[in-house]
Amino acid sequence: MDKVAYLQTWGCQMNVHDTEKIAGVLRGEGYSFTNEPEDAALIILNTCSIREKAEHKFLSRLGYFKLLKRKRPGLQIAVSGCIAQQEGERFLIDNQYVNFTFGPQNIVKLPELIRRDKRKAAVGENPALAETDLPAVRNDGTRAWVNIMYGCNNFCSYCVVPHTRGRERSRPMDSIVNEIRNLSDTGYKEITLLGQNVNSYKDPKRSVFNNSSSFPQLLEAVNAIEGIERVRFVTSHPKDLSPELILAIRDLNKVCEHIHLPLQSGSSKILSLMNRKYSYAEYLDKVTALRRHIPDITITSDIIAGFPTETGQDHDETLAALKEIEFDGVFAFKYSKRRYTRASEMEGQIGEDVKSDRLKTILELQDVITDKINRRLKGQKVEIIVEGESSSDTNHWTGRTRTNKIVNFTPEQSIKKGMLITVTITNSFRHSLEGRPEGLMPVTKSN
């Protein structure tokens, strides 16, 4: 059981990629990995604190590991990620069986933490974060996540992220490009650039002279990397979606026609209380500009139901916005009160029942809209990158369109994971499409 680690992740893509880096650092220390916590000498739980539900899931799992440790006192248990950062020393005091914790900025300290006898919470600021490239263990082979920036400066009033991930810091463009070149050399085809707010990316080497975002330039540099077929990015803040970025998405052939652009609410009053720095009308203008320049773009969004003081009228404005914009898909959540945030102290917190009802109407309405949009795709020929066997049905394989829609198809012998193929959409469902492979020649981007 020497040097065998079990890793579990909750939360967003940023966290999933942080776990890949935790694994990279551990591999450098001679660790191998197991899917069975019972076989591990070291357990690391990479946590999320964005909503209460994620915290609860982690805490109930942690209870199981506590029992494991009772049977095997030599077991090392560590907690990383946003809960570790948010709770600091207190987490170690309350959970005596946890050996150490570390926040998202301190993955680099892992080798030292594993060796220490004394328990420690590594939750300090790491000023070198954006300049320190850590190795990552990636298992996919085709699609890779790449950090371009860390942290967030926006302080949306509901959001704990600026408190757990600290201030915005961008990675130098040349390190990002080098990492992606190496990924391309090892066969990766699709890159997703990751940041809390990618539209405000600033190359630290250029921003000395120029204070505007260099995200369009970064996209251009990544687009030029040979071997990479598709470039995506998450997440975009609407306030920083510039005309230059819209043109970059339009003109760069590998940049996919999909944007995740969280609206959060259709009520400008609520948006202002959320500190989103745009009104509904301004958001709509950006959507209109995106669609004017890139007619086949798909747009997805996040919505929060039941933010403090949200009235029935505000909620109706969100429903009206969903109808007006017709997103391809929406992630909707009940507002969840988070420690340290301004919204948690606001008067007018909404009851759970009302939040649940509003969430339900949002999801039901969006289902109808997604269904309607996906139905229109029937009969179209689209390019997909083959991702492999479907997780829900072993008779089918799945791939993803440039517009980020999942397509299931019956595999043929010549089709391998990572290939770009053309399929005709034969059927549509709420969360996926069904397609028939037409050949191995990809469709080219039509501008």
Ligand code: 5AD
């Ligand atoms: N309650 C509910 N949803 C939240 N999100 C962020 N913080 C909260 C919260 N306190 C949602 C937002 C964000 C997404 C990642 O999570 O919609 O865009």
Ligand code: SF4
């Ligand atoms: Fe949170 Fe707003 Fe930053 Fe997104 S942009 S991480 S919602 S504070």
